[in-house]
Amino acid sequence: MVRMALRRAAPFVAMIALAGCDVLTVTPFPAFTSETDTAVDLGSRIDAIAGGKTPITYDLVTVDDPAQDPRVLLLVEPPSSDADVGFNYSGQLIFMDRDLNFVGQAATKTSLDYFSRPYSYAADGTILAGYTVLTANGARTTVPAPYGQLNPPPGIEGFSFTDGANTYIFSTPAGQYASFDLQFAILLPTWGYSLTPNGTNLAIVPAAARPALTDPNYANLGYQLVGLAYDNSTTDITFVLSEPANGRIVAVRLDLATATSGGGVLLPNATAWPVPASAWPLAVTVDRPELHADAGGFFMVQRDGWLTRTNWALTGQPRQDGSPLQIVGDKSLSRHYAFLNSKTGGEYMYRFDPSSRMLTRYKRWW
Amino acid sequence: MAKGRLAAVLFFLALPALLFAADPGRKSALFMAPLTGGSGDPLVEDILASELTTALQNAGITVAPGRLALATGADQPKIPDEQRVSYLLRGLDAGDTDVVVAAFYLVQGDTLVIQFALYDPKVRTMLGGVLTRARKGLTLFASVSEAVTQFGPAIQRYVQGGYQVQPPAGIVERIEVTGPQDGSHVVLLDREVGVVSGGSLVIPYTQFEVGSIIPVKVTKAGYHTYEGTYKLTTPQVALRLPALHRETRADADLVWTFGQATGVGFGGRIHIVPDTLFLGMEHYRTFDYGSFAVAPVRHYDTNLQLGGYLIFGTSSIIRLHLAIGAGLIVTNVAGFSGPDYTDWYVLAGDPTAELTLGPVKVILRPELHYALGVGYNLLGRTWIRTPYGIPPLTIGVRYSW
Secondary structure (H helix, E strand, C coil), X not given: CHHHHHHHHHHHHHHHHHHHHHHHHCCCCCHHHHHEEEEEECHHHHHHHHCCCCCCEEEEEEECCCCCCCEEEEEEECCCEECCXXXXXXXXXXXXXXXXXXXXXXXXXCCCCCCCCCEEECCCCCEEECCEEECCCCCECCCXXXXXXXXXXXXXXCEEEEECCEEEEEECCCCCCCECEEEEEEECCCCCECCCCCCEEEECCCHHHCCCCCCCCHHHCCEEEEEEEEECCCCEEEEEEEEHHHCEEEEEEEEHHHHCCCCCECCCCCCCCCCCXXXXXXXXXXXXXXXXXXXXXXXXXXXXXXXXXXXXXXXXXXXXXXXXXXXXCCCCCCCEEEEXXXXXXXXEEEEEECCCCEEEEEECCC | CHHHHHHHHHHHHHHHHHHHHCCCCCEEEEEEEECCCCCCCHHHHHHHHHHHHHHHHHCCCEEEEEECCECCCCCCCCCCCCCCHHHHHCCECCCCCCEEEEEEEEEECCEEEEEEEEEECCCCEEEEEEEEEEECCCCHHHHHHHHHHHHHHHHHHHHHHCCCCCCCCCECCEEEEECCCCCCEEEECCEEEEECECCEEEECCCCCECCCEEEEEEECCCECCEEEEEECCCCEEEEECCCXXXXXXXXXXXXXXXXXXXXXXXXXXXXXXXXXEEXXXXXXXXXCCCECCECCEEEEEEEEEEXXXXXXXCCCXXXXXXXXXXXXXXXXXXXXXXXXXXXXEEEEEEEEEEEEECCXXXXXXXXXXXXXXXXXCCCCEEECCCCCCCCCEEEEEEEEC
């Protein structure tokens, strides 16, 4: 009798045990807390840059290149509007190595210049910050002459990478919320443009798969470039696009030669608007997250507090590889994240908290 | 001759009635006092004296001039400390009077309550009485007159029966109170009638009419006062009152939180106003011994709170309280040489349901905490919630004393 009762109860006990394991792991705290590795207090440096002005805006990025030491860059931007002189930019970039040791700090040439994305290493070991070329320690350069600045500047908020001696920049066309084209520029080793200023366009979908220009909502449709990864070995570029109108993140891959041919199309087989999610090699429905792409996939810092790592296939189209890894992340939208996911440069997550002004490095959790 | 014999028989047959109906030797004295103590109402007392004198004289009882007064002295019973009429009247210097006619009156708003009593000072015995109610005001004279009229039958019974007092019909003769703890003071209407001892209090003689609805109050130091209204339906009444609830001075809590499941917490509260307003402190800590390649993370959550009970009374089995306050969660990551994470937060209510099971209570609450995002923190400025969007839930046991 007792044995029978035990036998009947066994599945329930197992269910309770399994549920119990889940219960034990539920916590409001970020799951990466246990990976806390090192931290640096940037308060005094930020105070010196801001001079008491508030509010301060920040951006946190990593730049990596197989031949260079990775850098962690924190952009500190006090208010640039000055009652006496109008636009008066005083933002500065703090340069740190992967271990968060301070290596340098950079200001713009004049108060009319500014720093912005893209940030990347160039083939000569310099670092491109928007349209300004700096050394890996944040010092100014004179190449391109005379001030180490690209002229004219490329599209802002884009992504850049190096192939051979050339540097490539892809971005959403300047001034557009979303677009059906990407703008790209090719910079020669001397930082001169190989194409006419501001480069040319890379179509995202064919003309047949776009809404009519007469669509009153046309300017809000289309795609934003939110991530880009380049594989030097295959010369494939993986583009990660946000489709705000549908709350969707999509990814597609195109080789460098086609992408820069002037006639390339990211999704040539799309035939009609709207383009369904299934037409893309990888599509994720998610409220616009903060996205960080690398060679193996992308991280999403989501507004609902989850932190997700999605891997994609390294060859062919970037189809999802395995199940995404999702952990409890950060419900605060004020934090800034950067990821260094390089076999050679290290695998770390960086998090900057504007309230404490502490920059913390976490070991790989994904 | 026959006529003479018949007259003698009739005379002897009527003699007892004549003797009791008009006994010129009986003397009475008046005593009047307010039920609540203090100075009396001269107008009420004058009217009472006049009406009682008339009623007594009509019954053939001589009324001594003047009014009696209670003996003074530290050891003498006083109104309102001493509520037993017979004890009070023992202190009278009644001289050679046969009967004391006492009238205790109470003026409450426009209501006049008078308790009449007949007392034999020689043998210190209550002979009878009645409780009357009337409206006060313009009709005061008529009201007092009517009250005295209601007292008339008691006088008649005294005159006719001497000490053979029959229980007045329609009066509650005995009340037994049970339920409250020993030492509880019982107040009927507005008079304390005694202290519960040995589990009960017997009130052997009352002036309440059967059918009266009276307020009952029970008090005891360290316990919540009980108040209720009861109808006295029979001459022998058993009042089953609830036991008094002890006033809570302090609590100790042991809690577990879904959302911090690998931990345990404890807390303590001091009641500023028993079972109403409290100050509390709680500490919760998690135990994490880490696993392969994962450093142990331990959270130490401490908060101070000020709270109050809402909605349900102290006798309710389920109560609800809210609390506001502030707290700090310190998070320590083993092996990390940097500072600990510190998440300051405010308690935004913490609505807690409390189920009373004797001295032990079971508590359940959502943790409504808002992290302030100041300092080197983990959570930022946000509501502290589990990944599923709900706040952490805490269940615990509470011992109160």
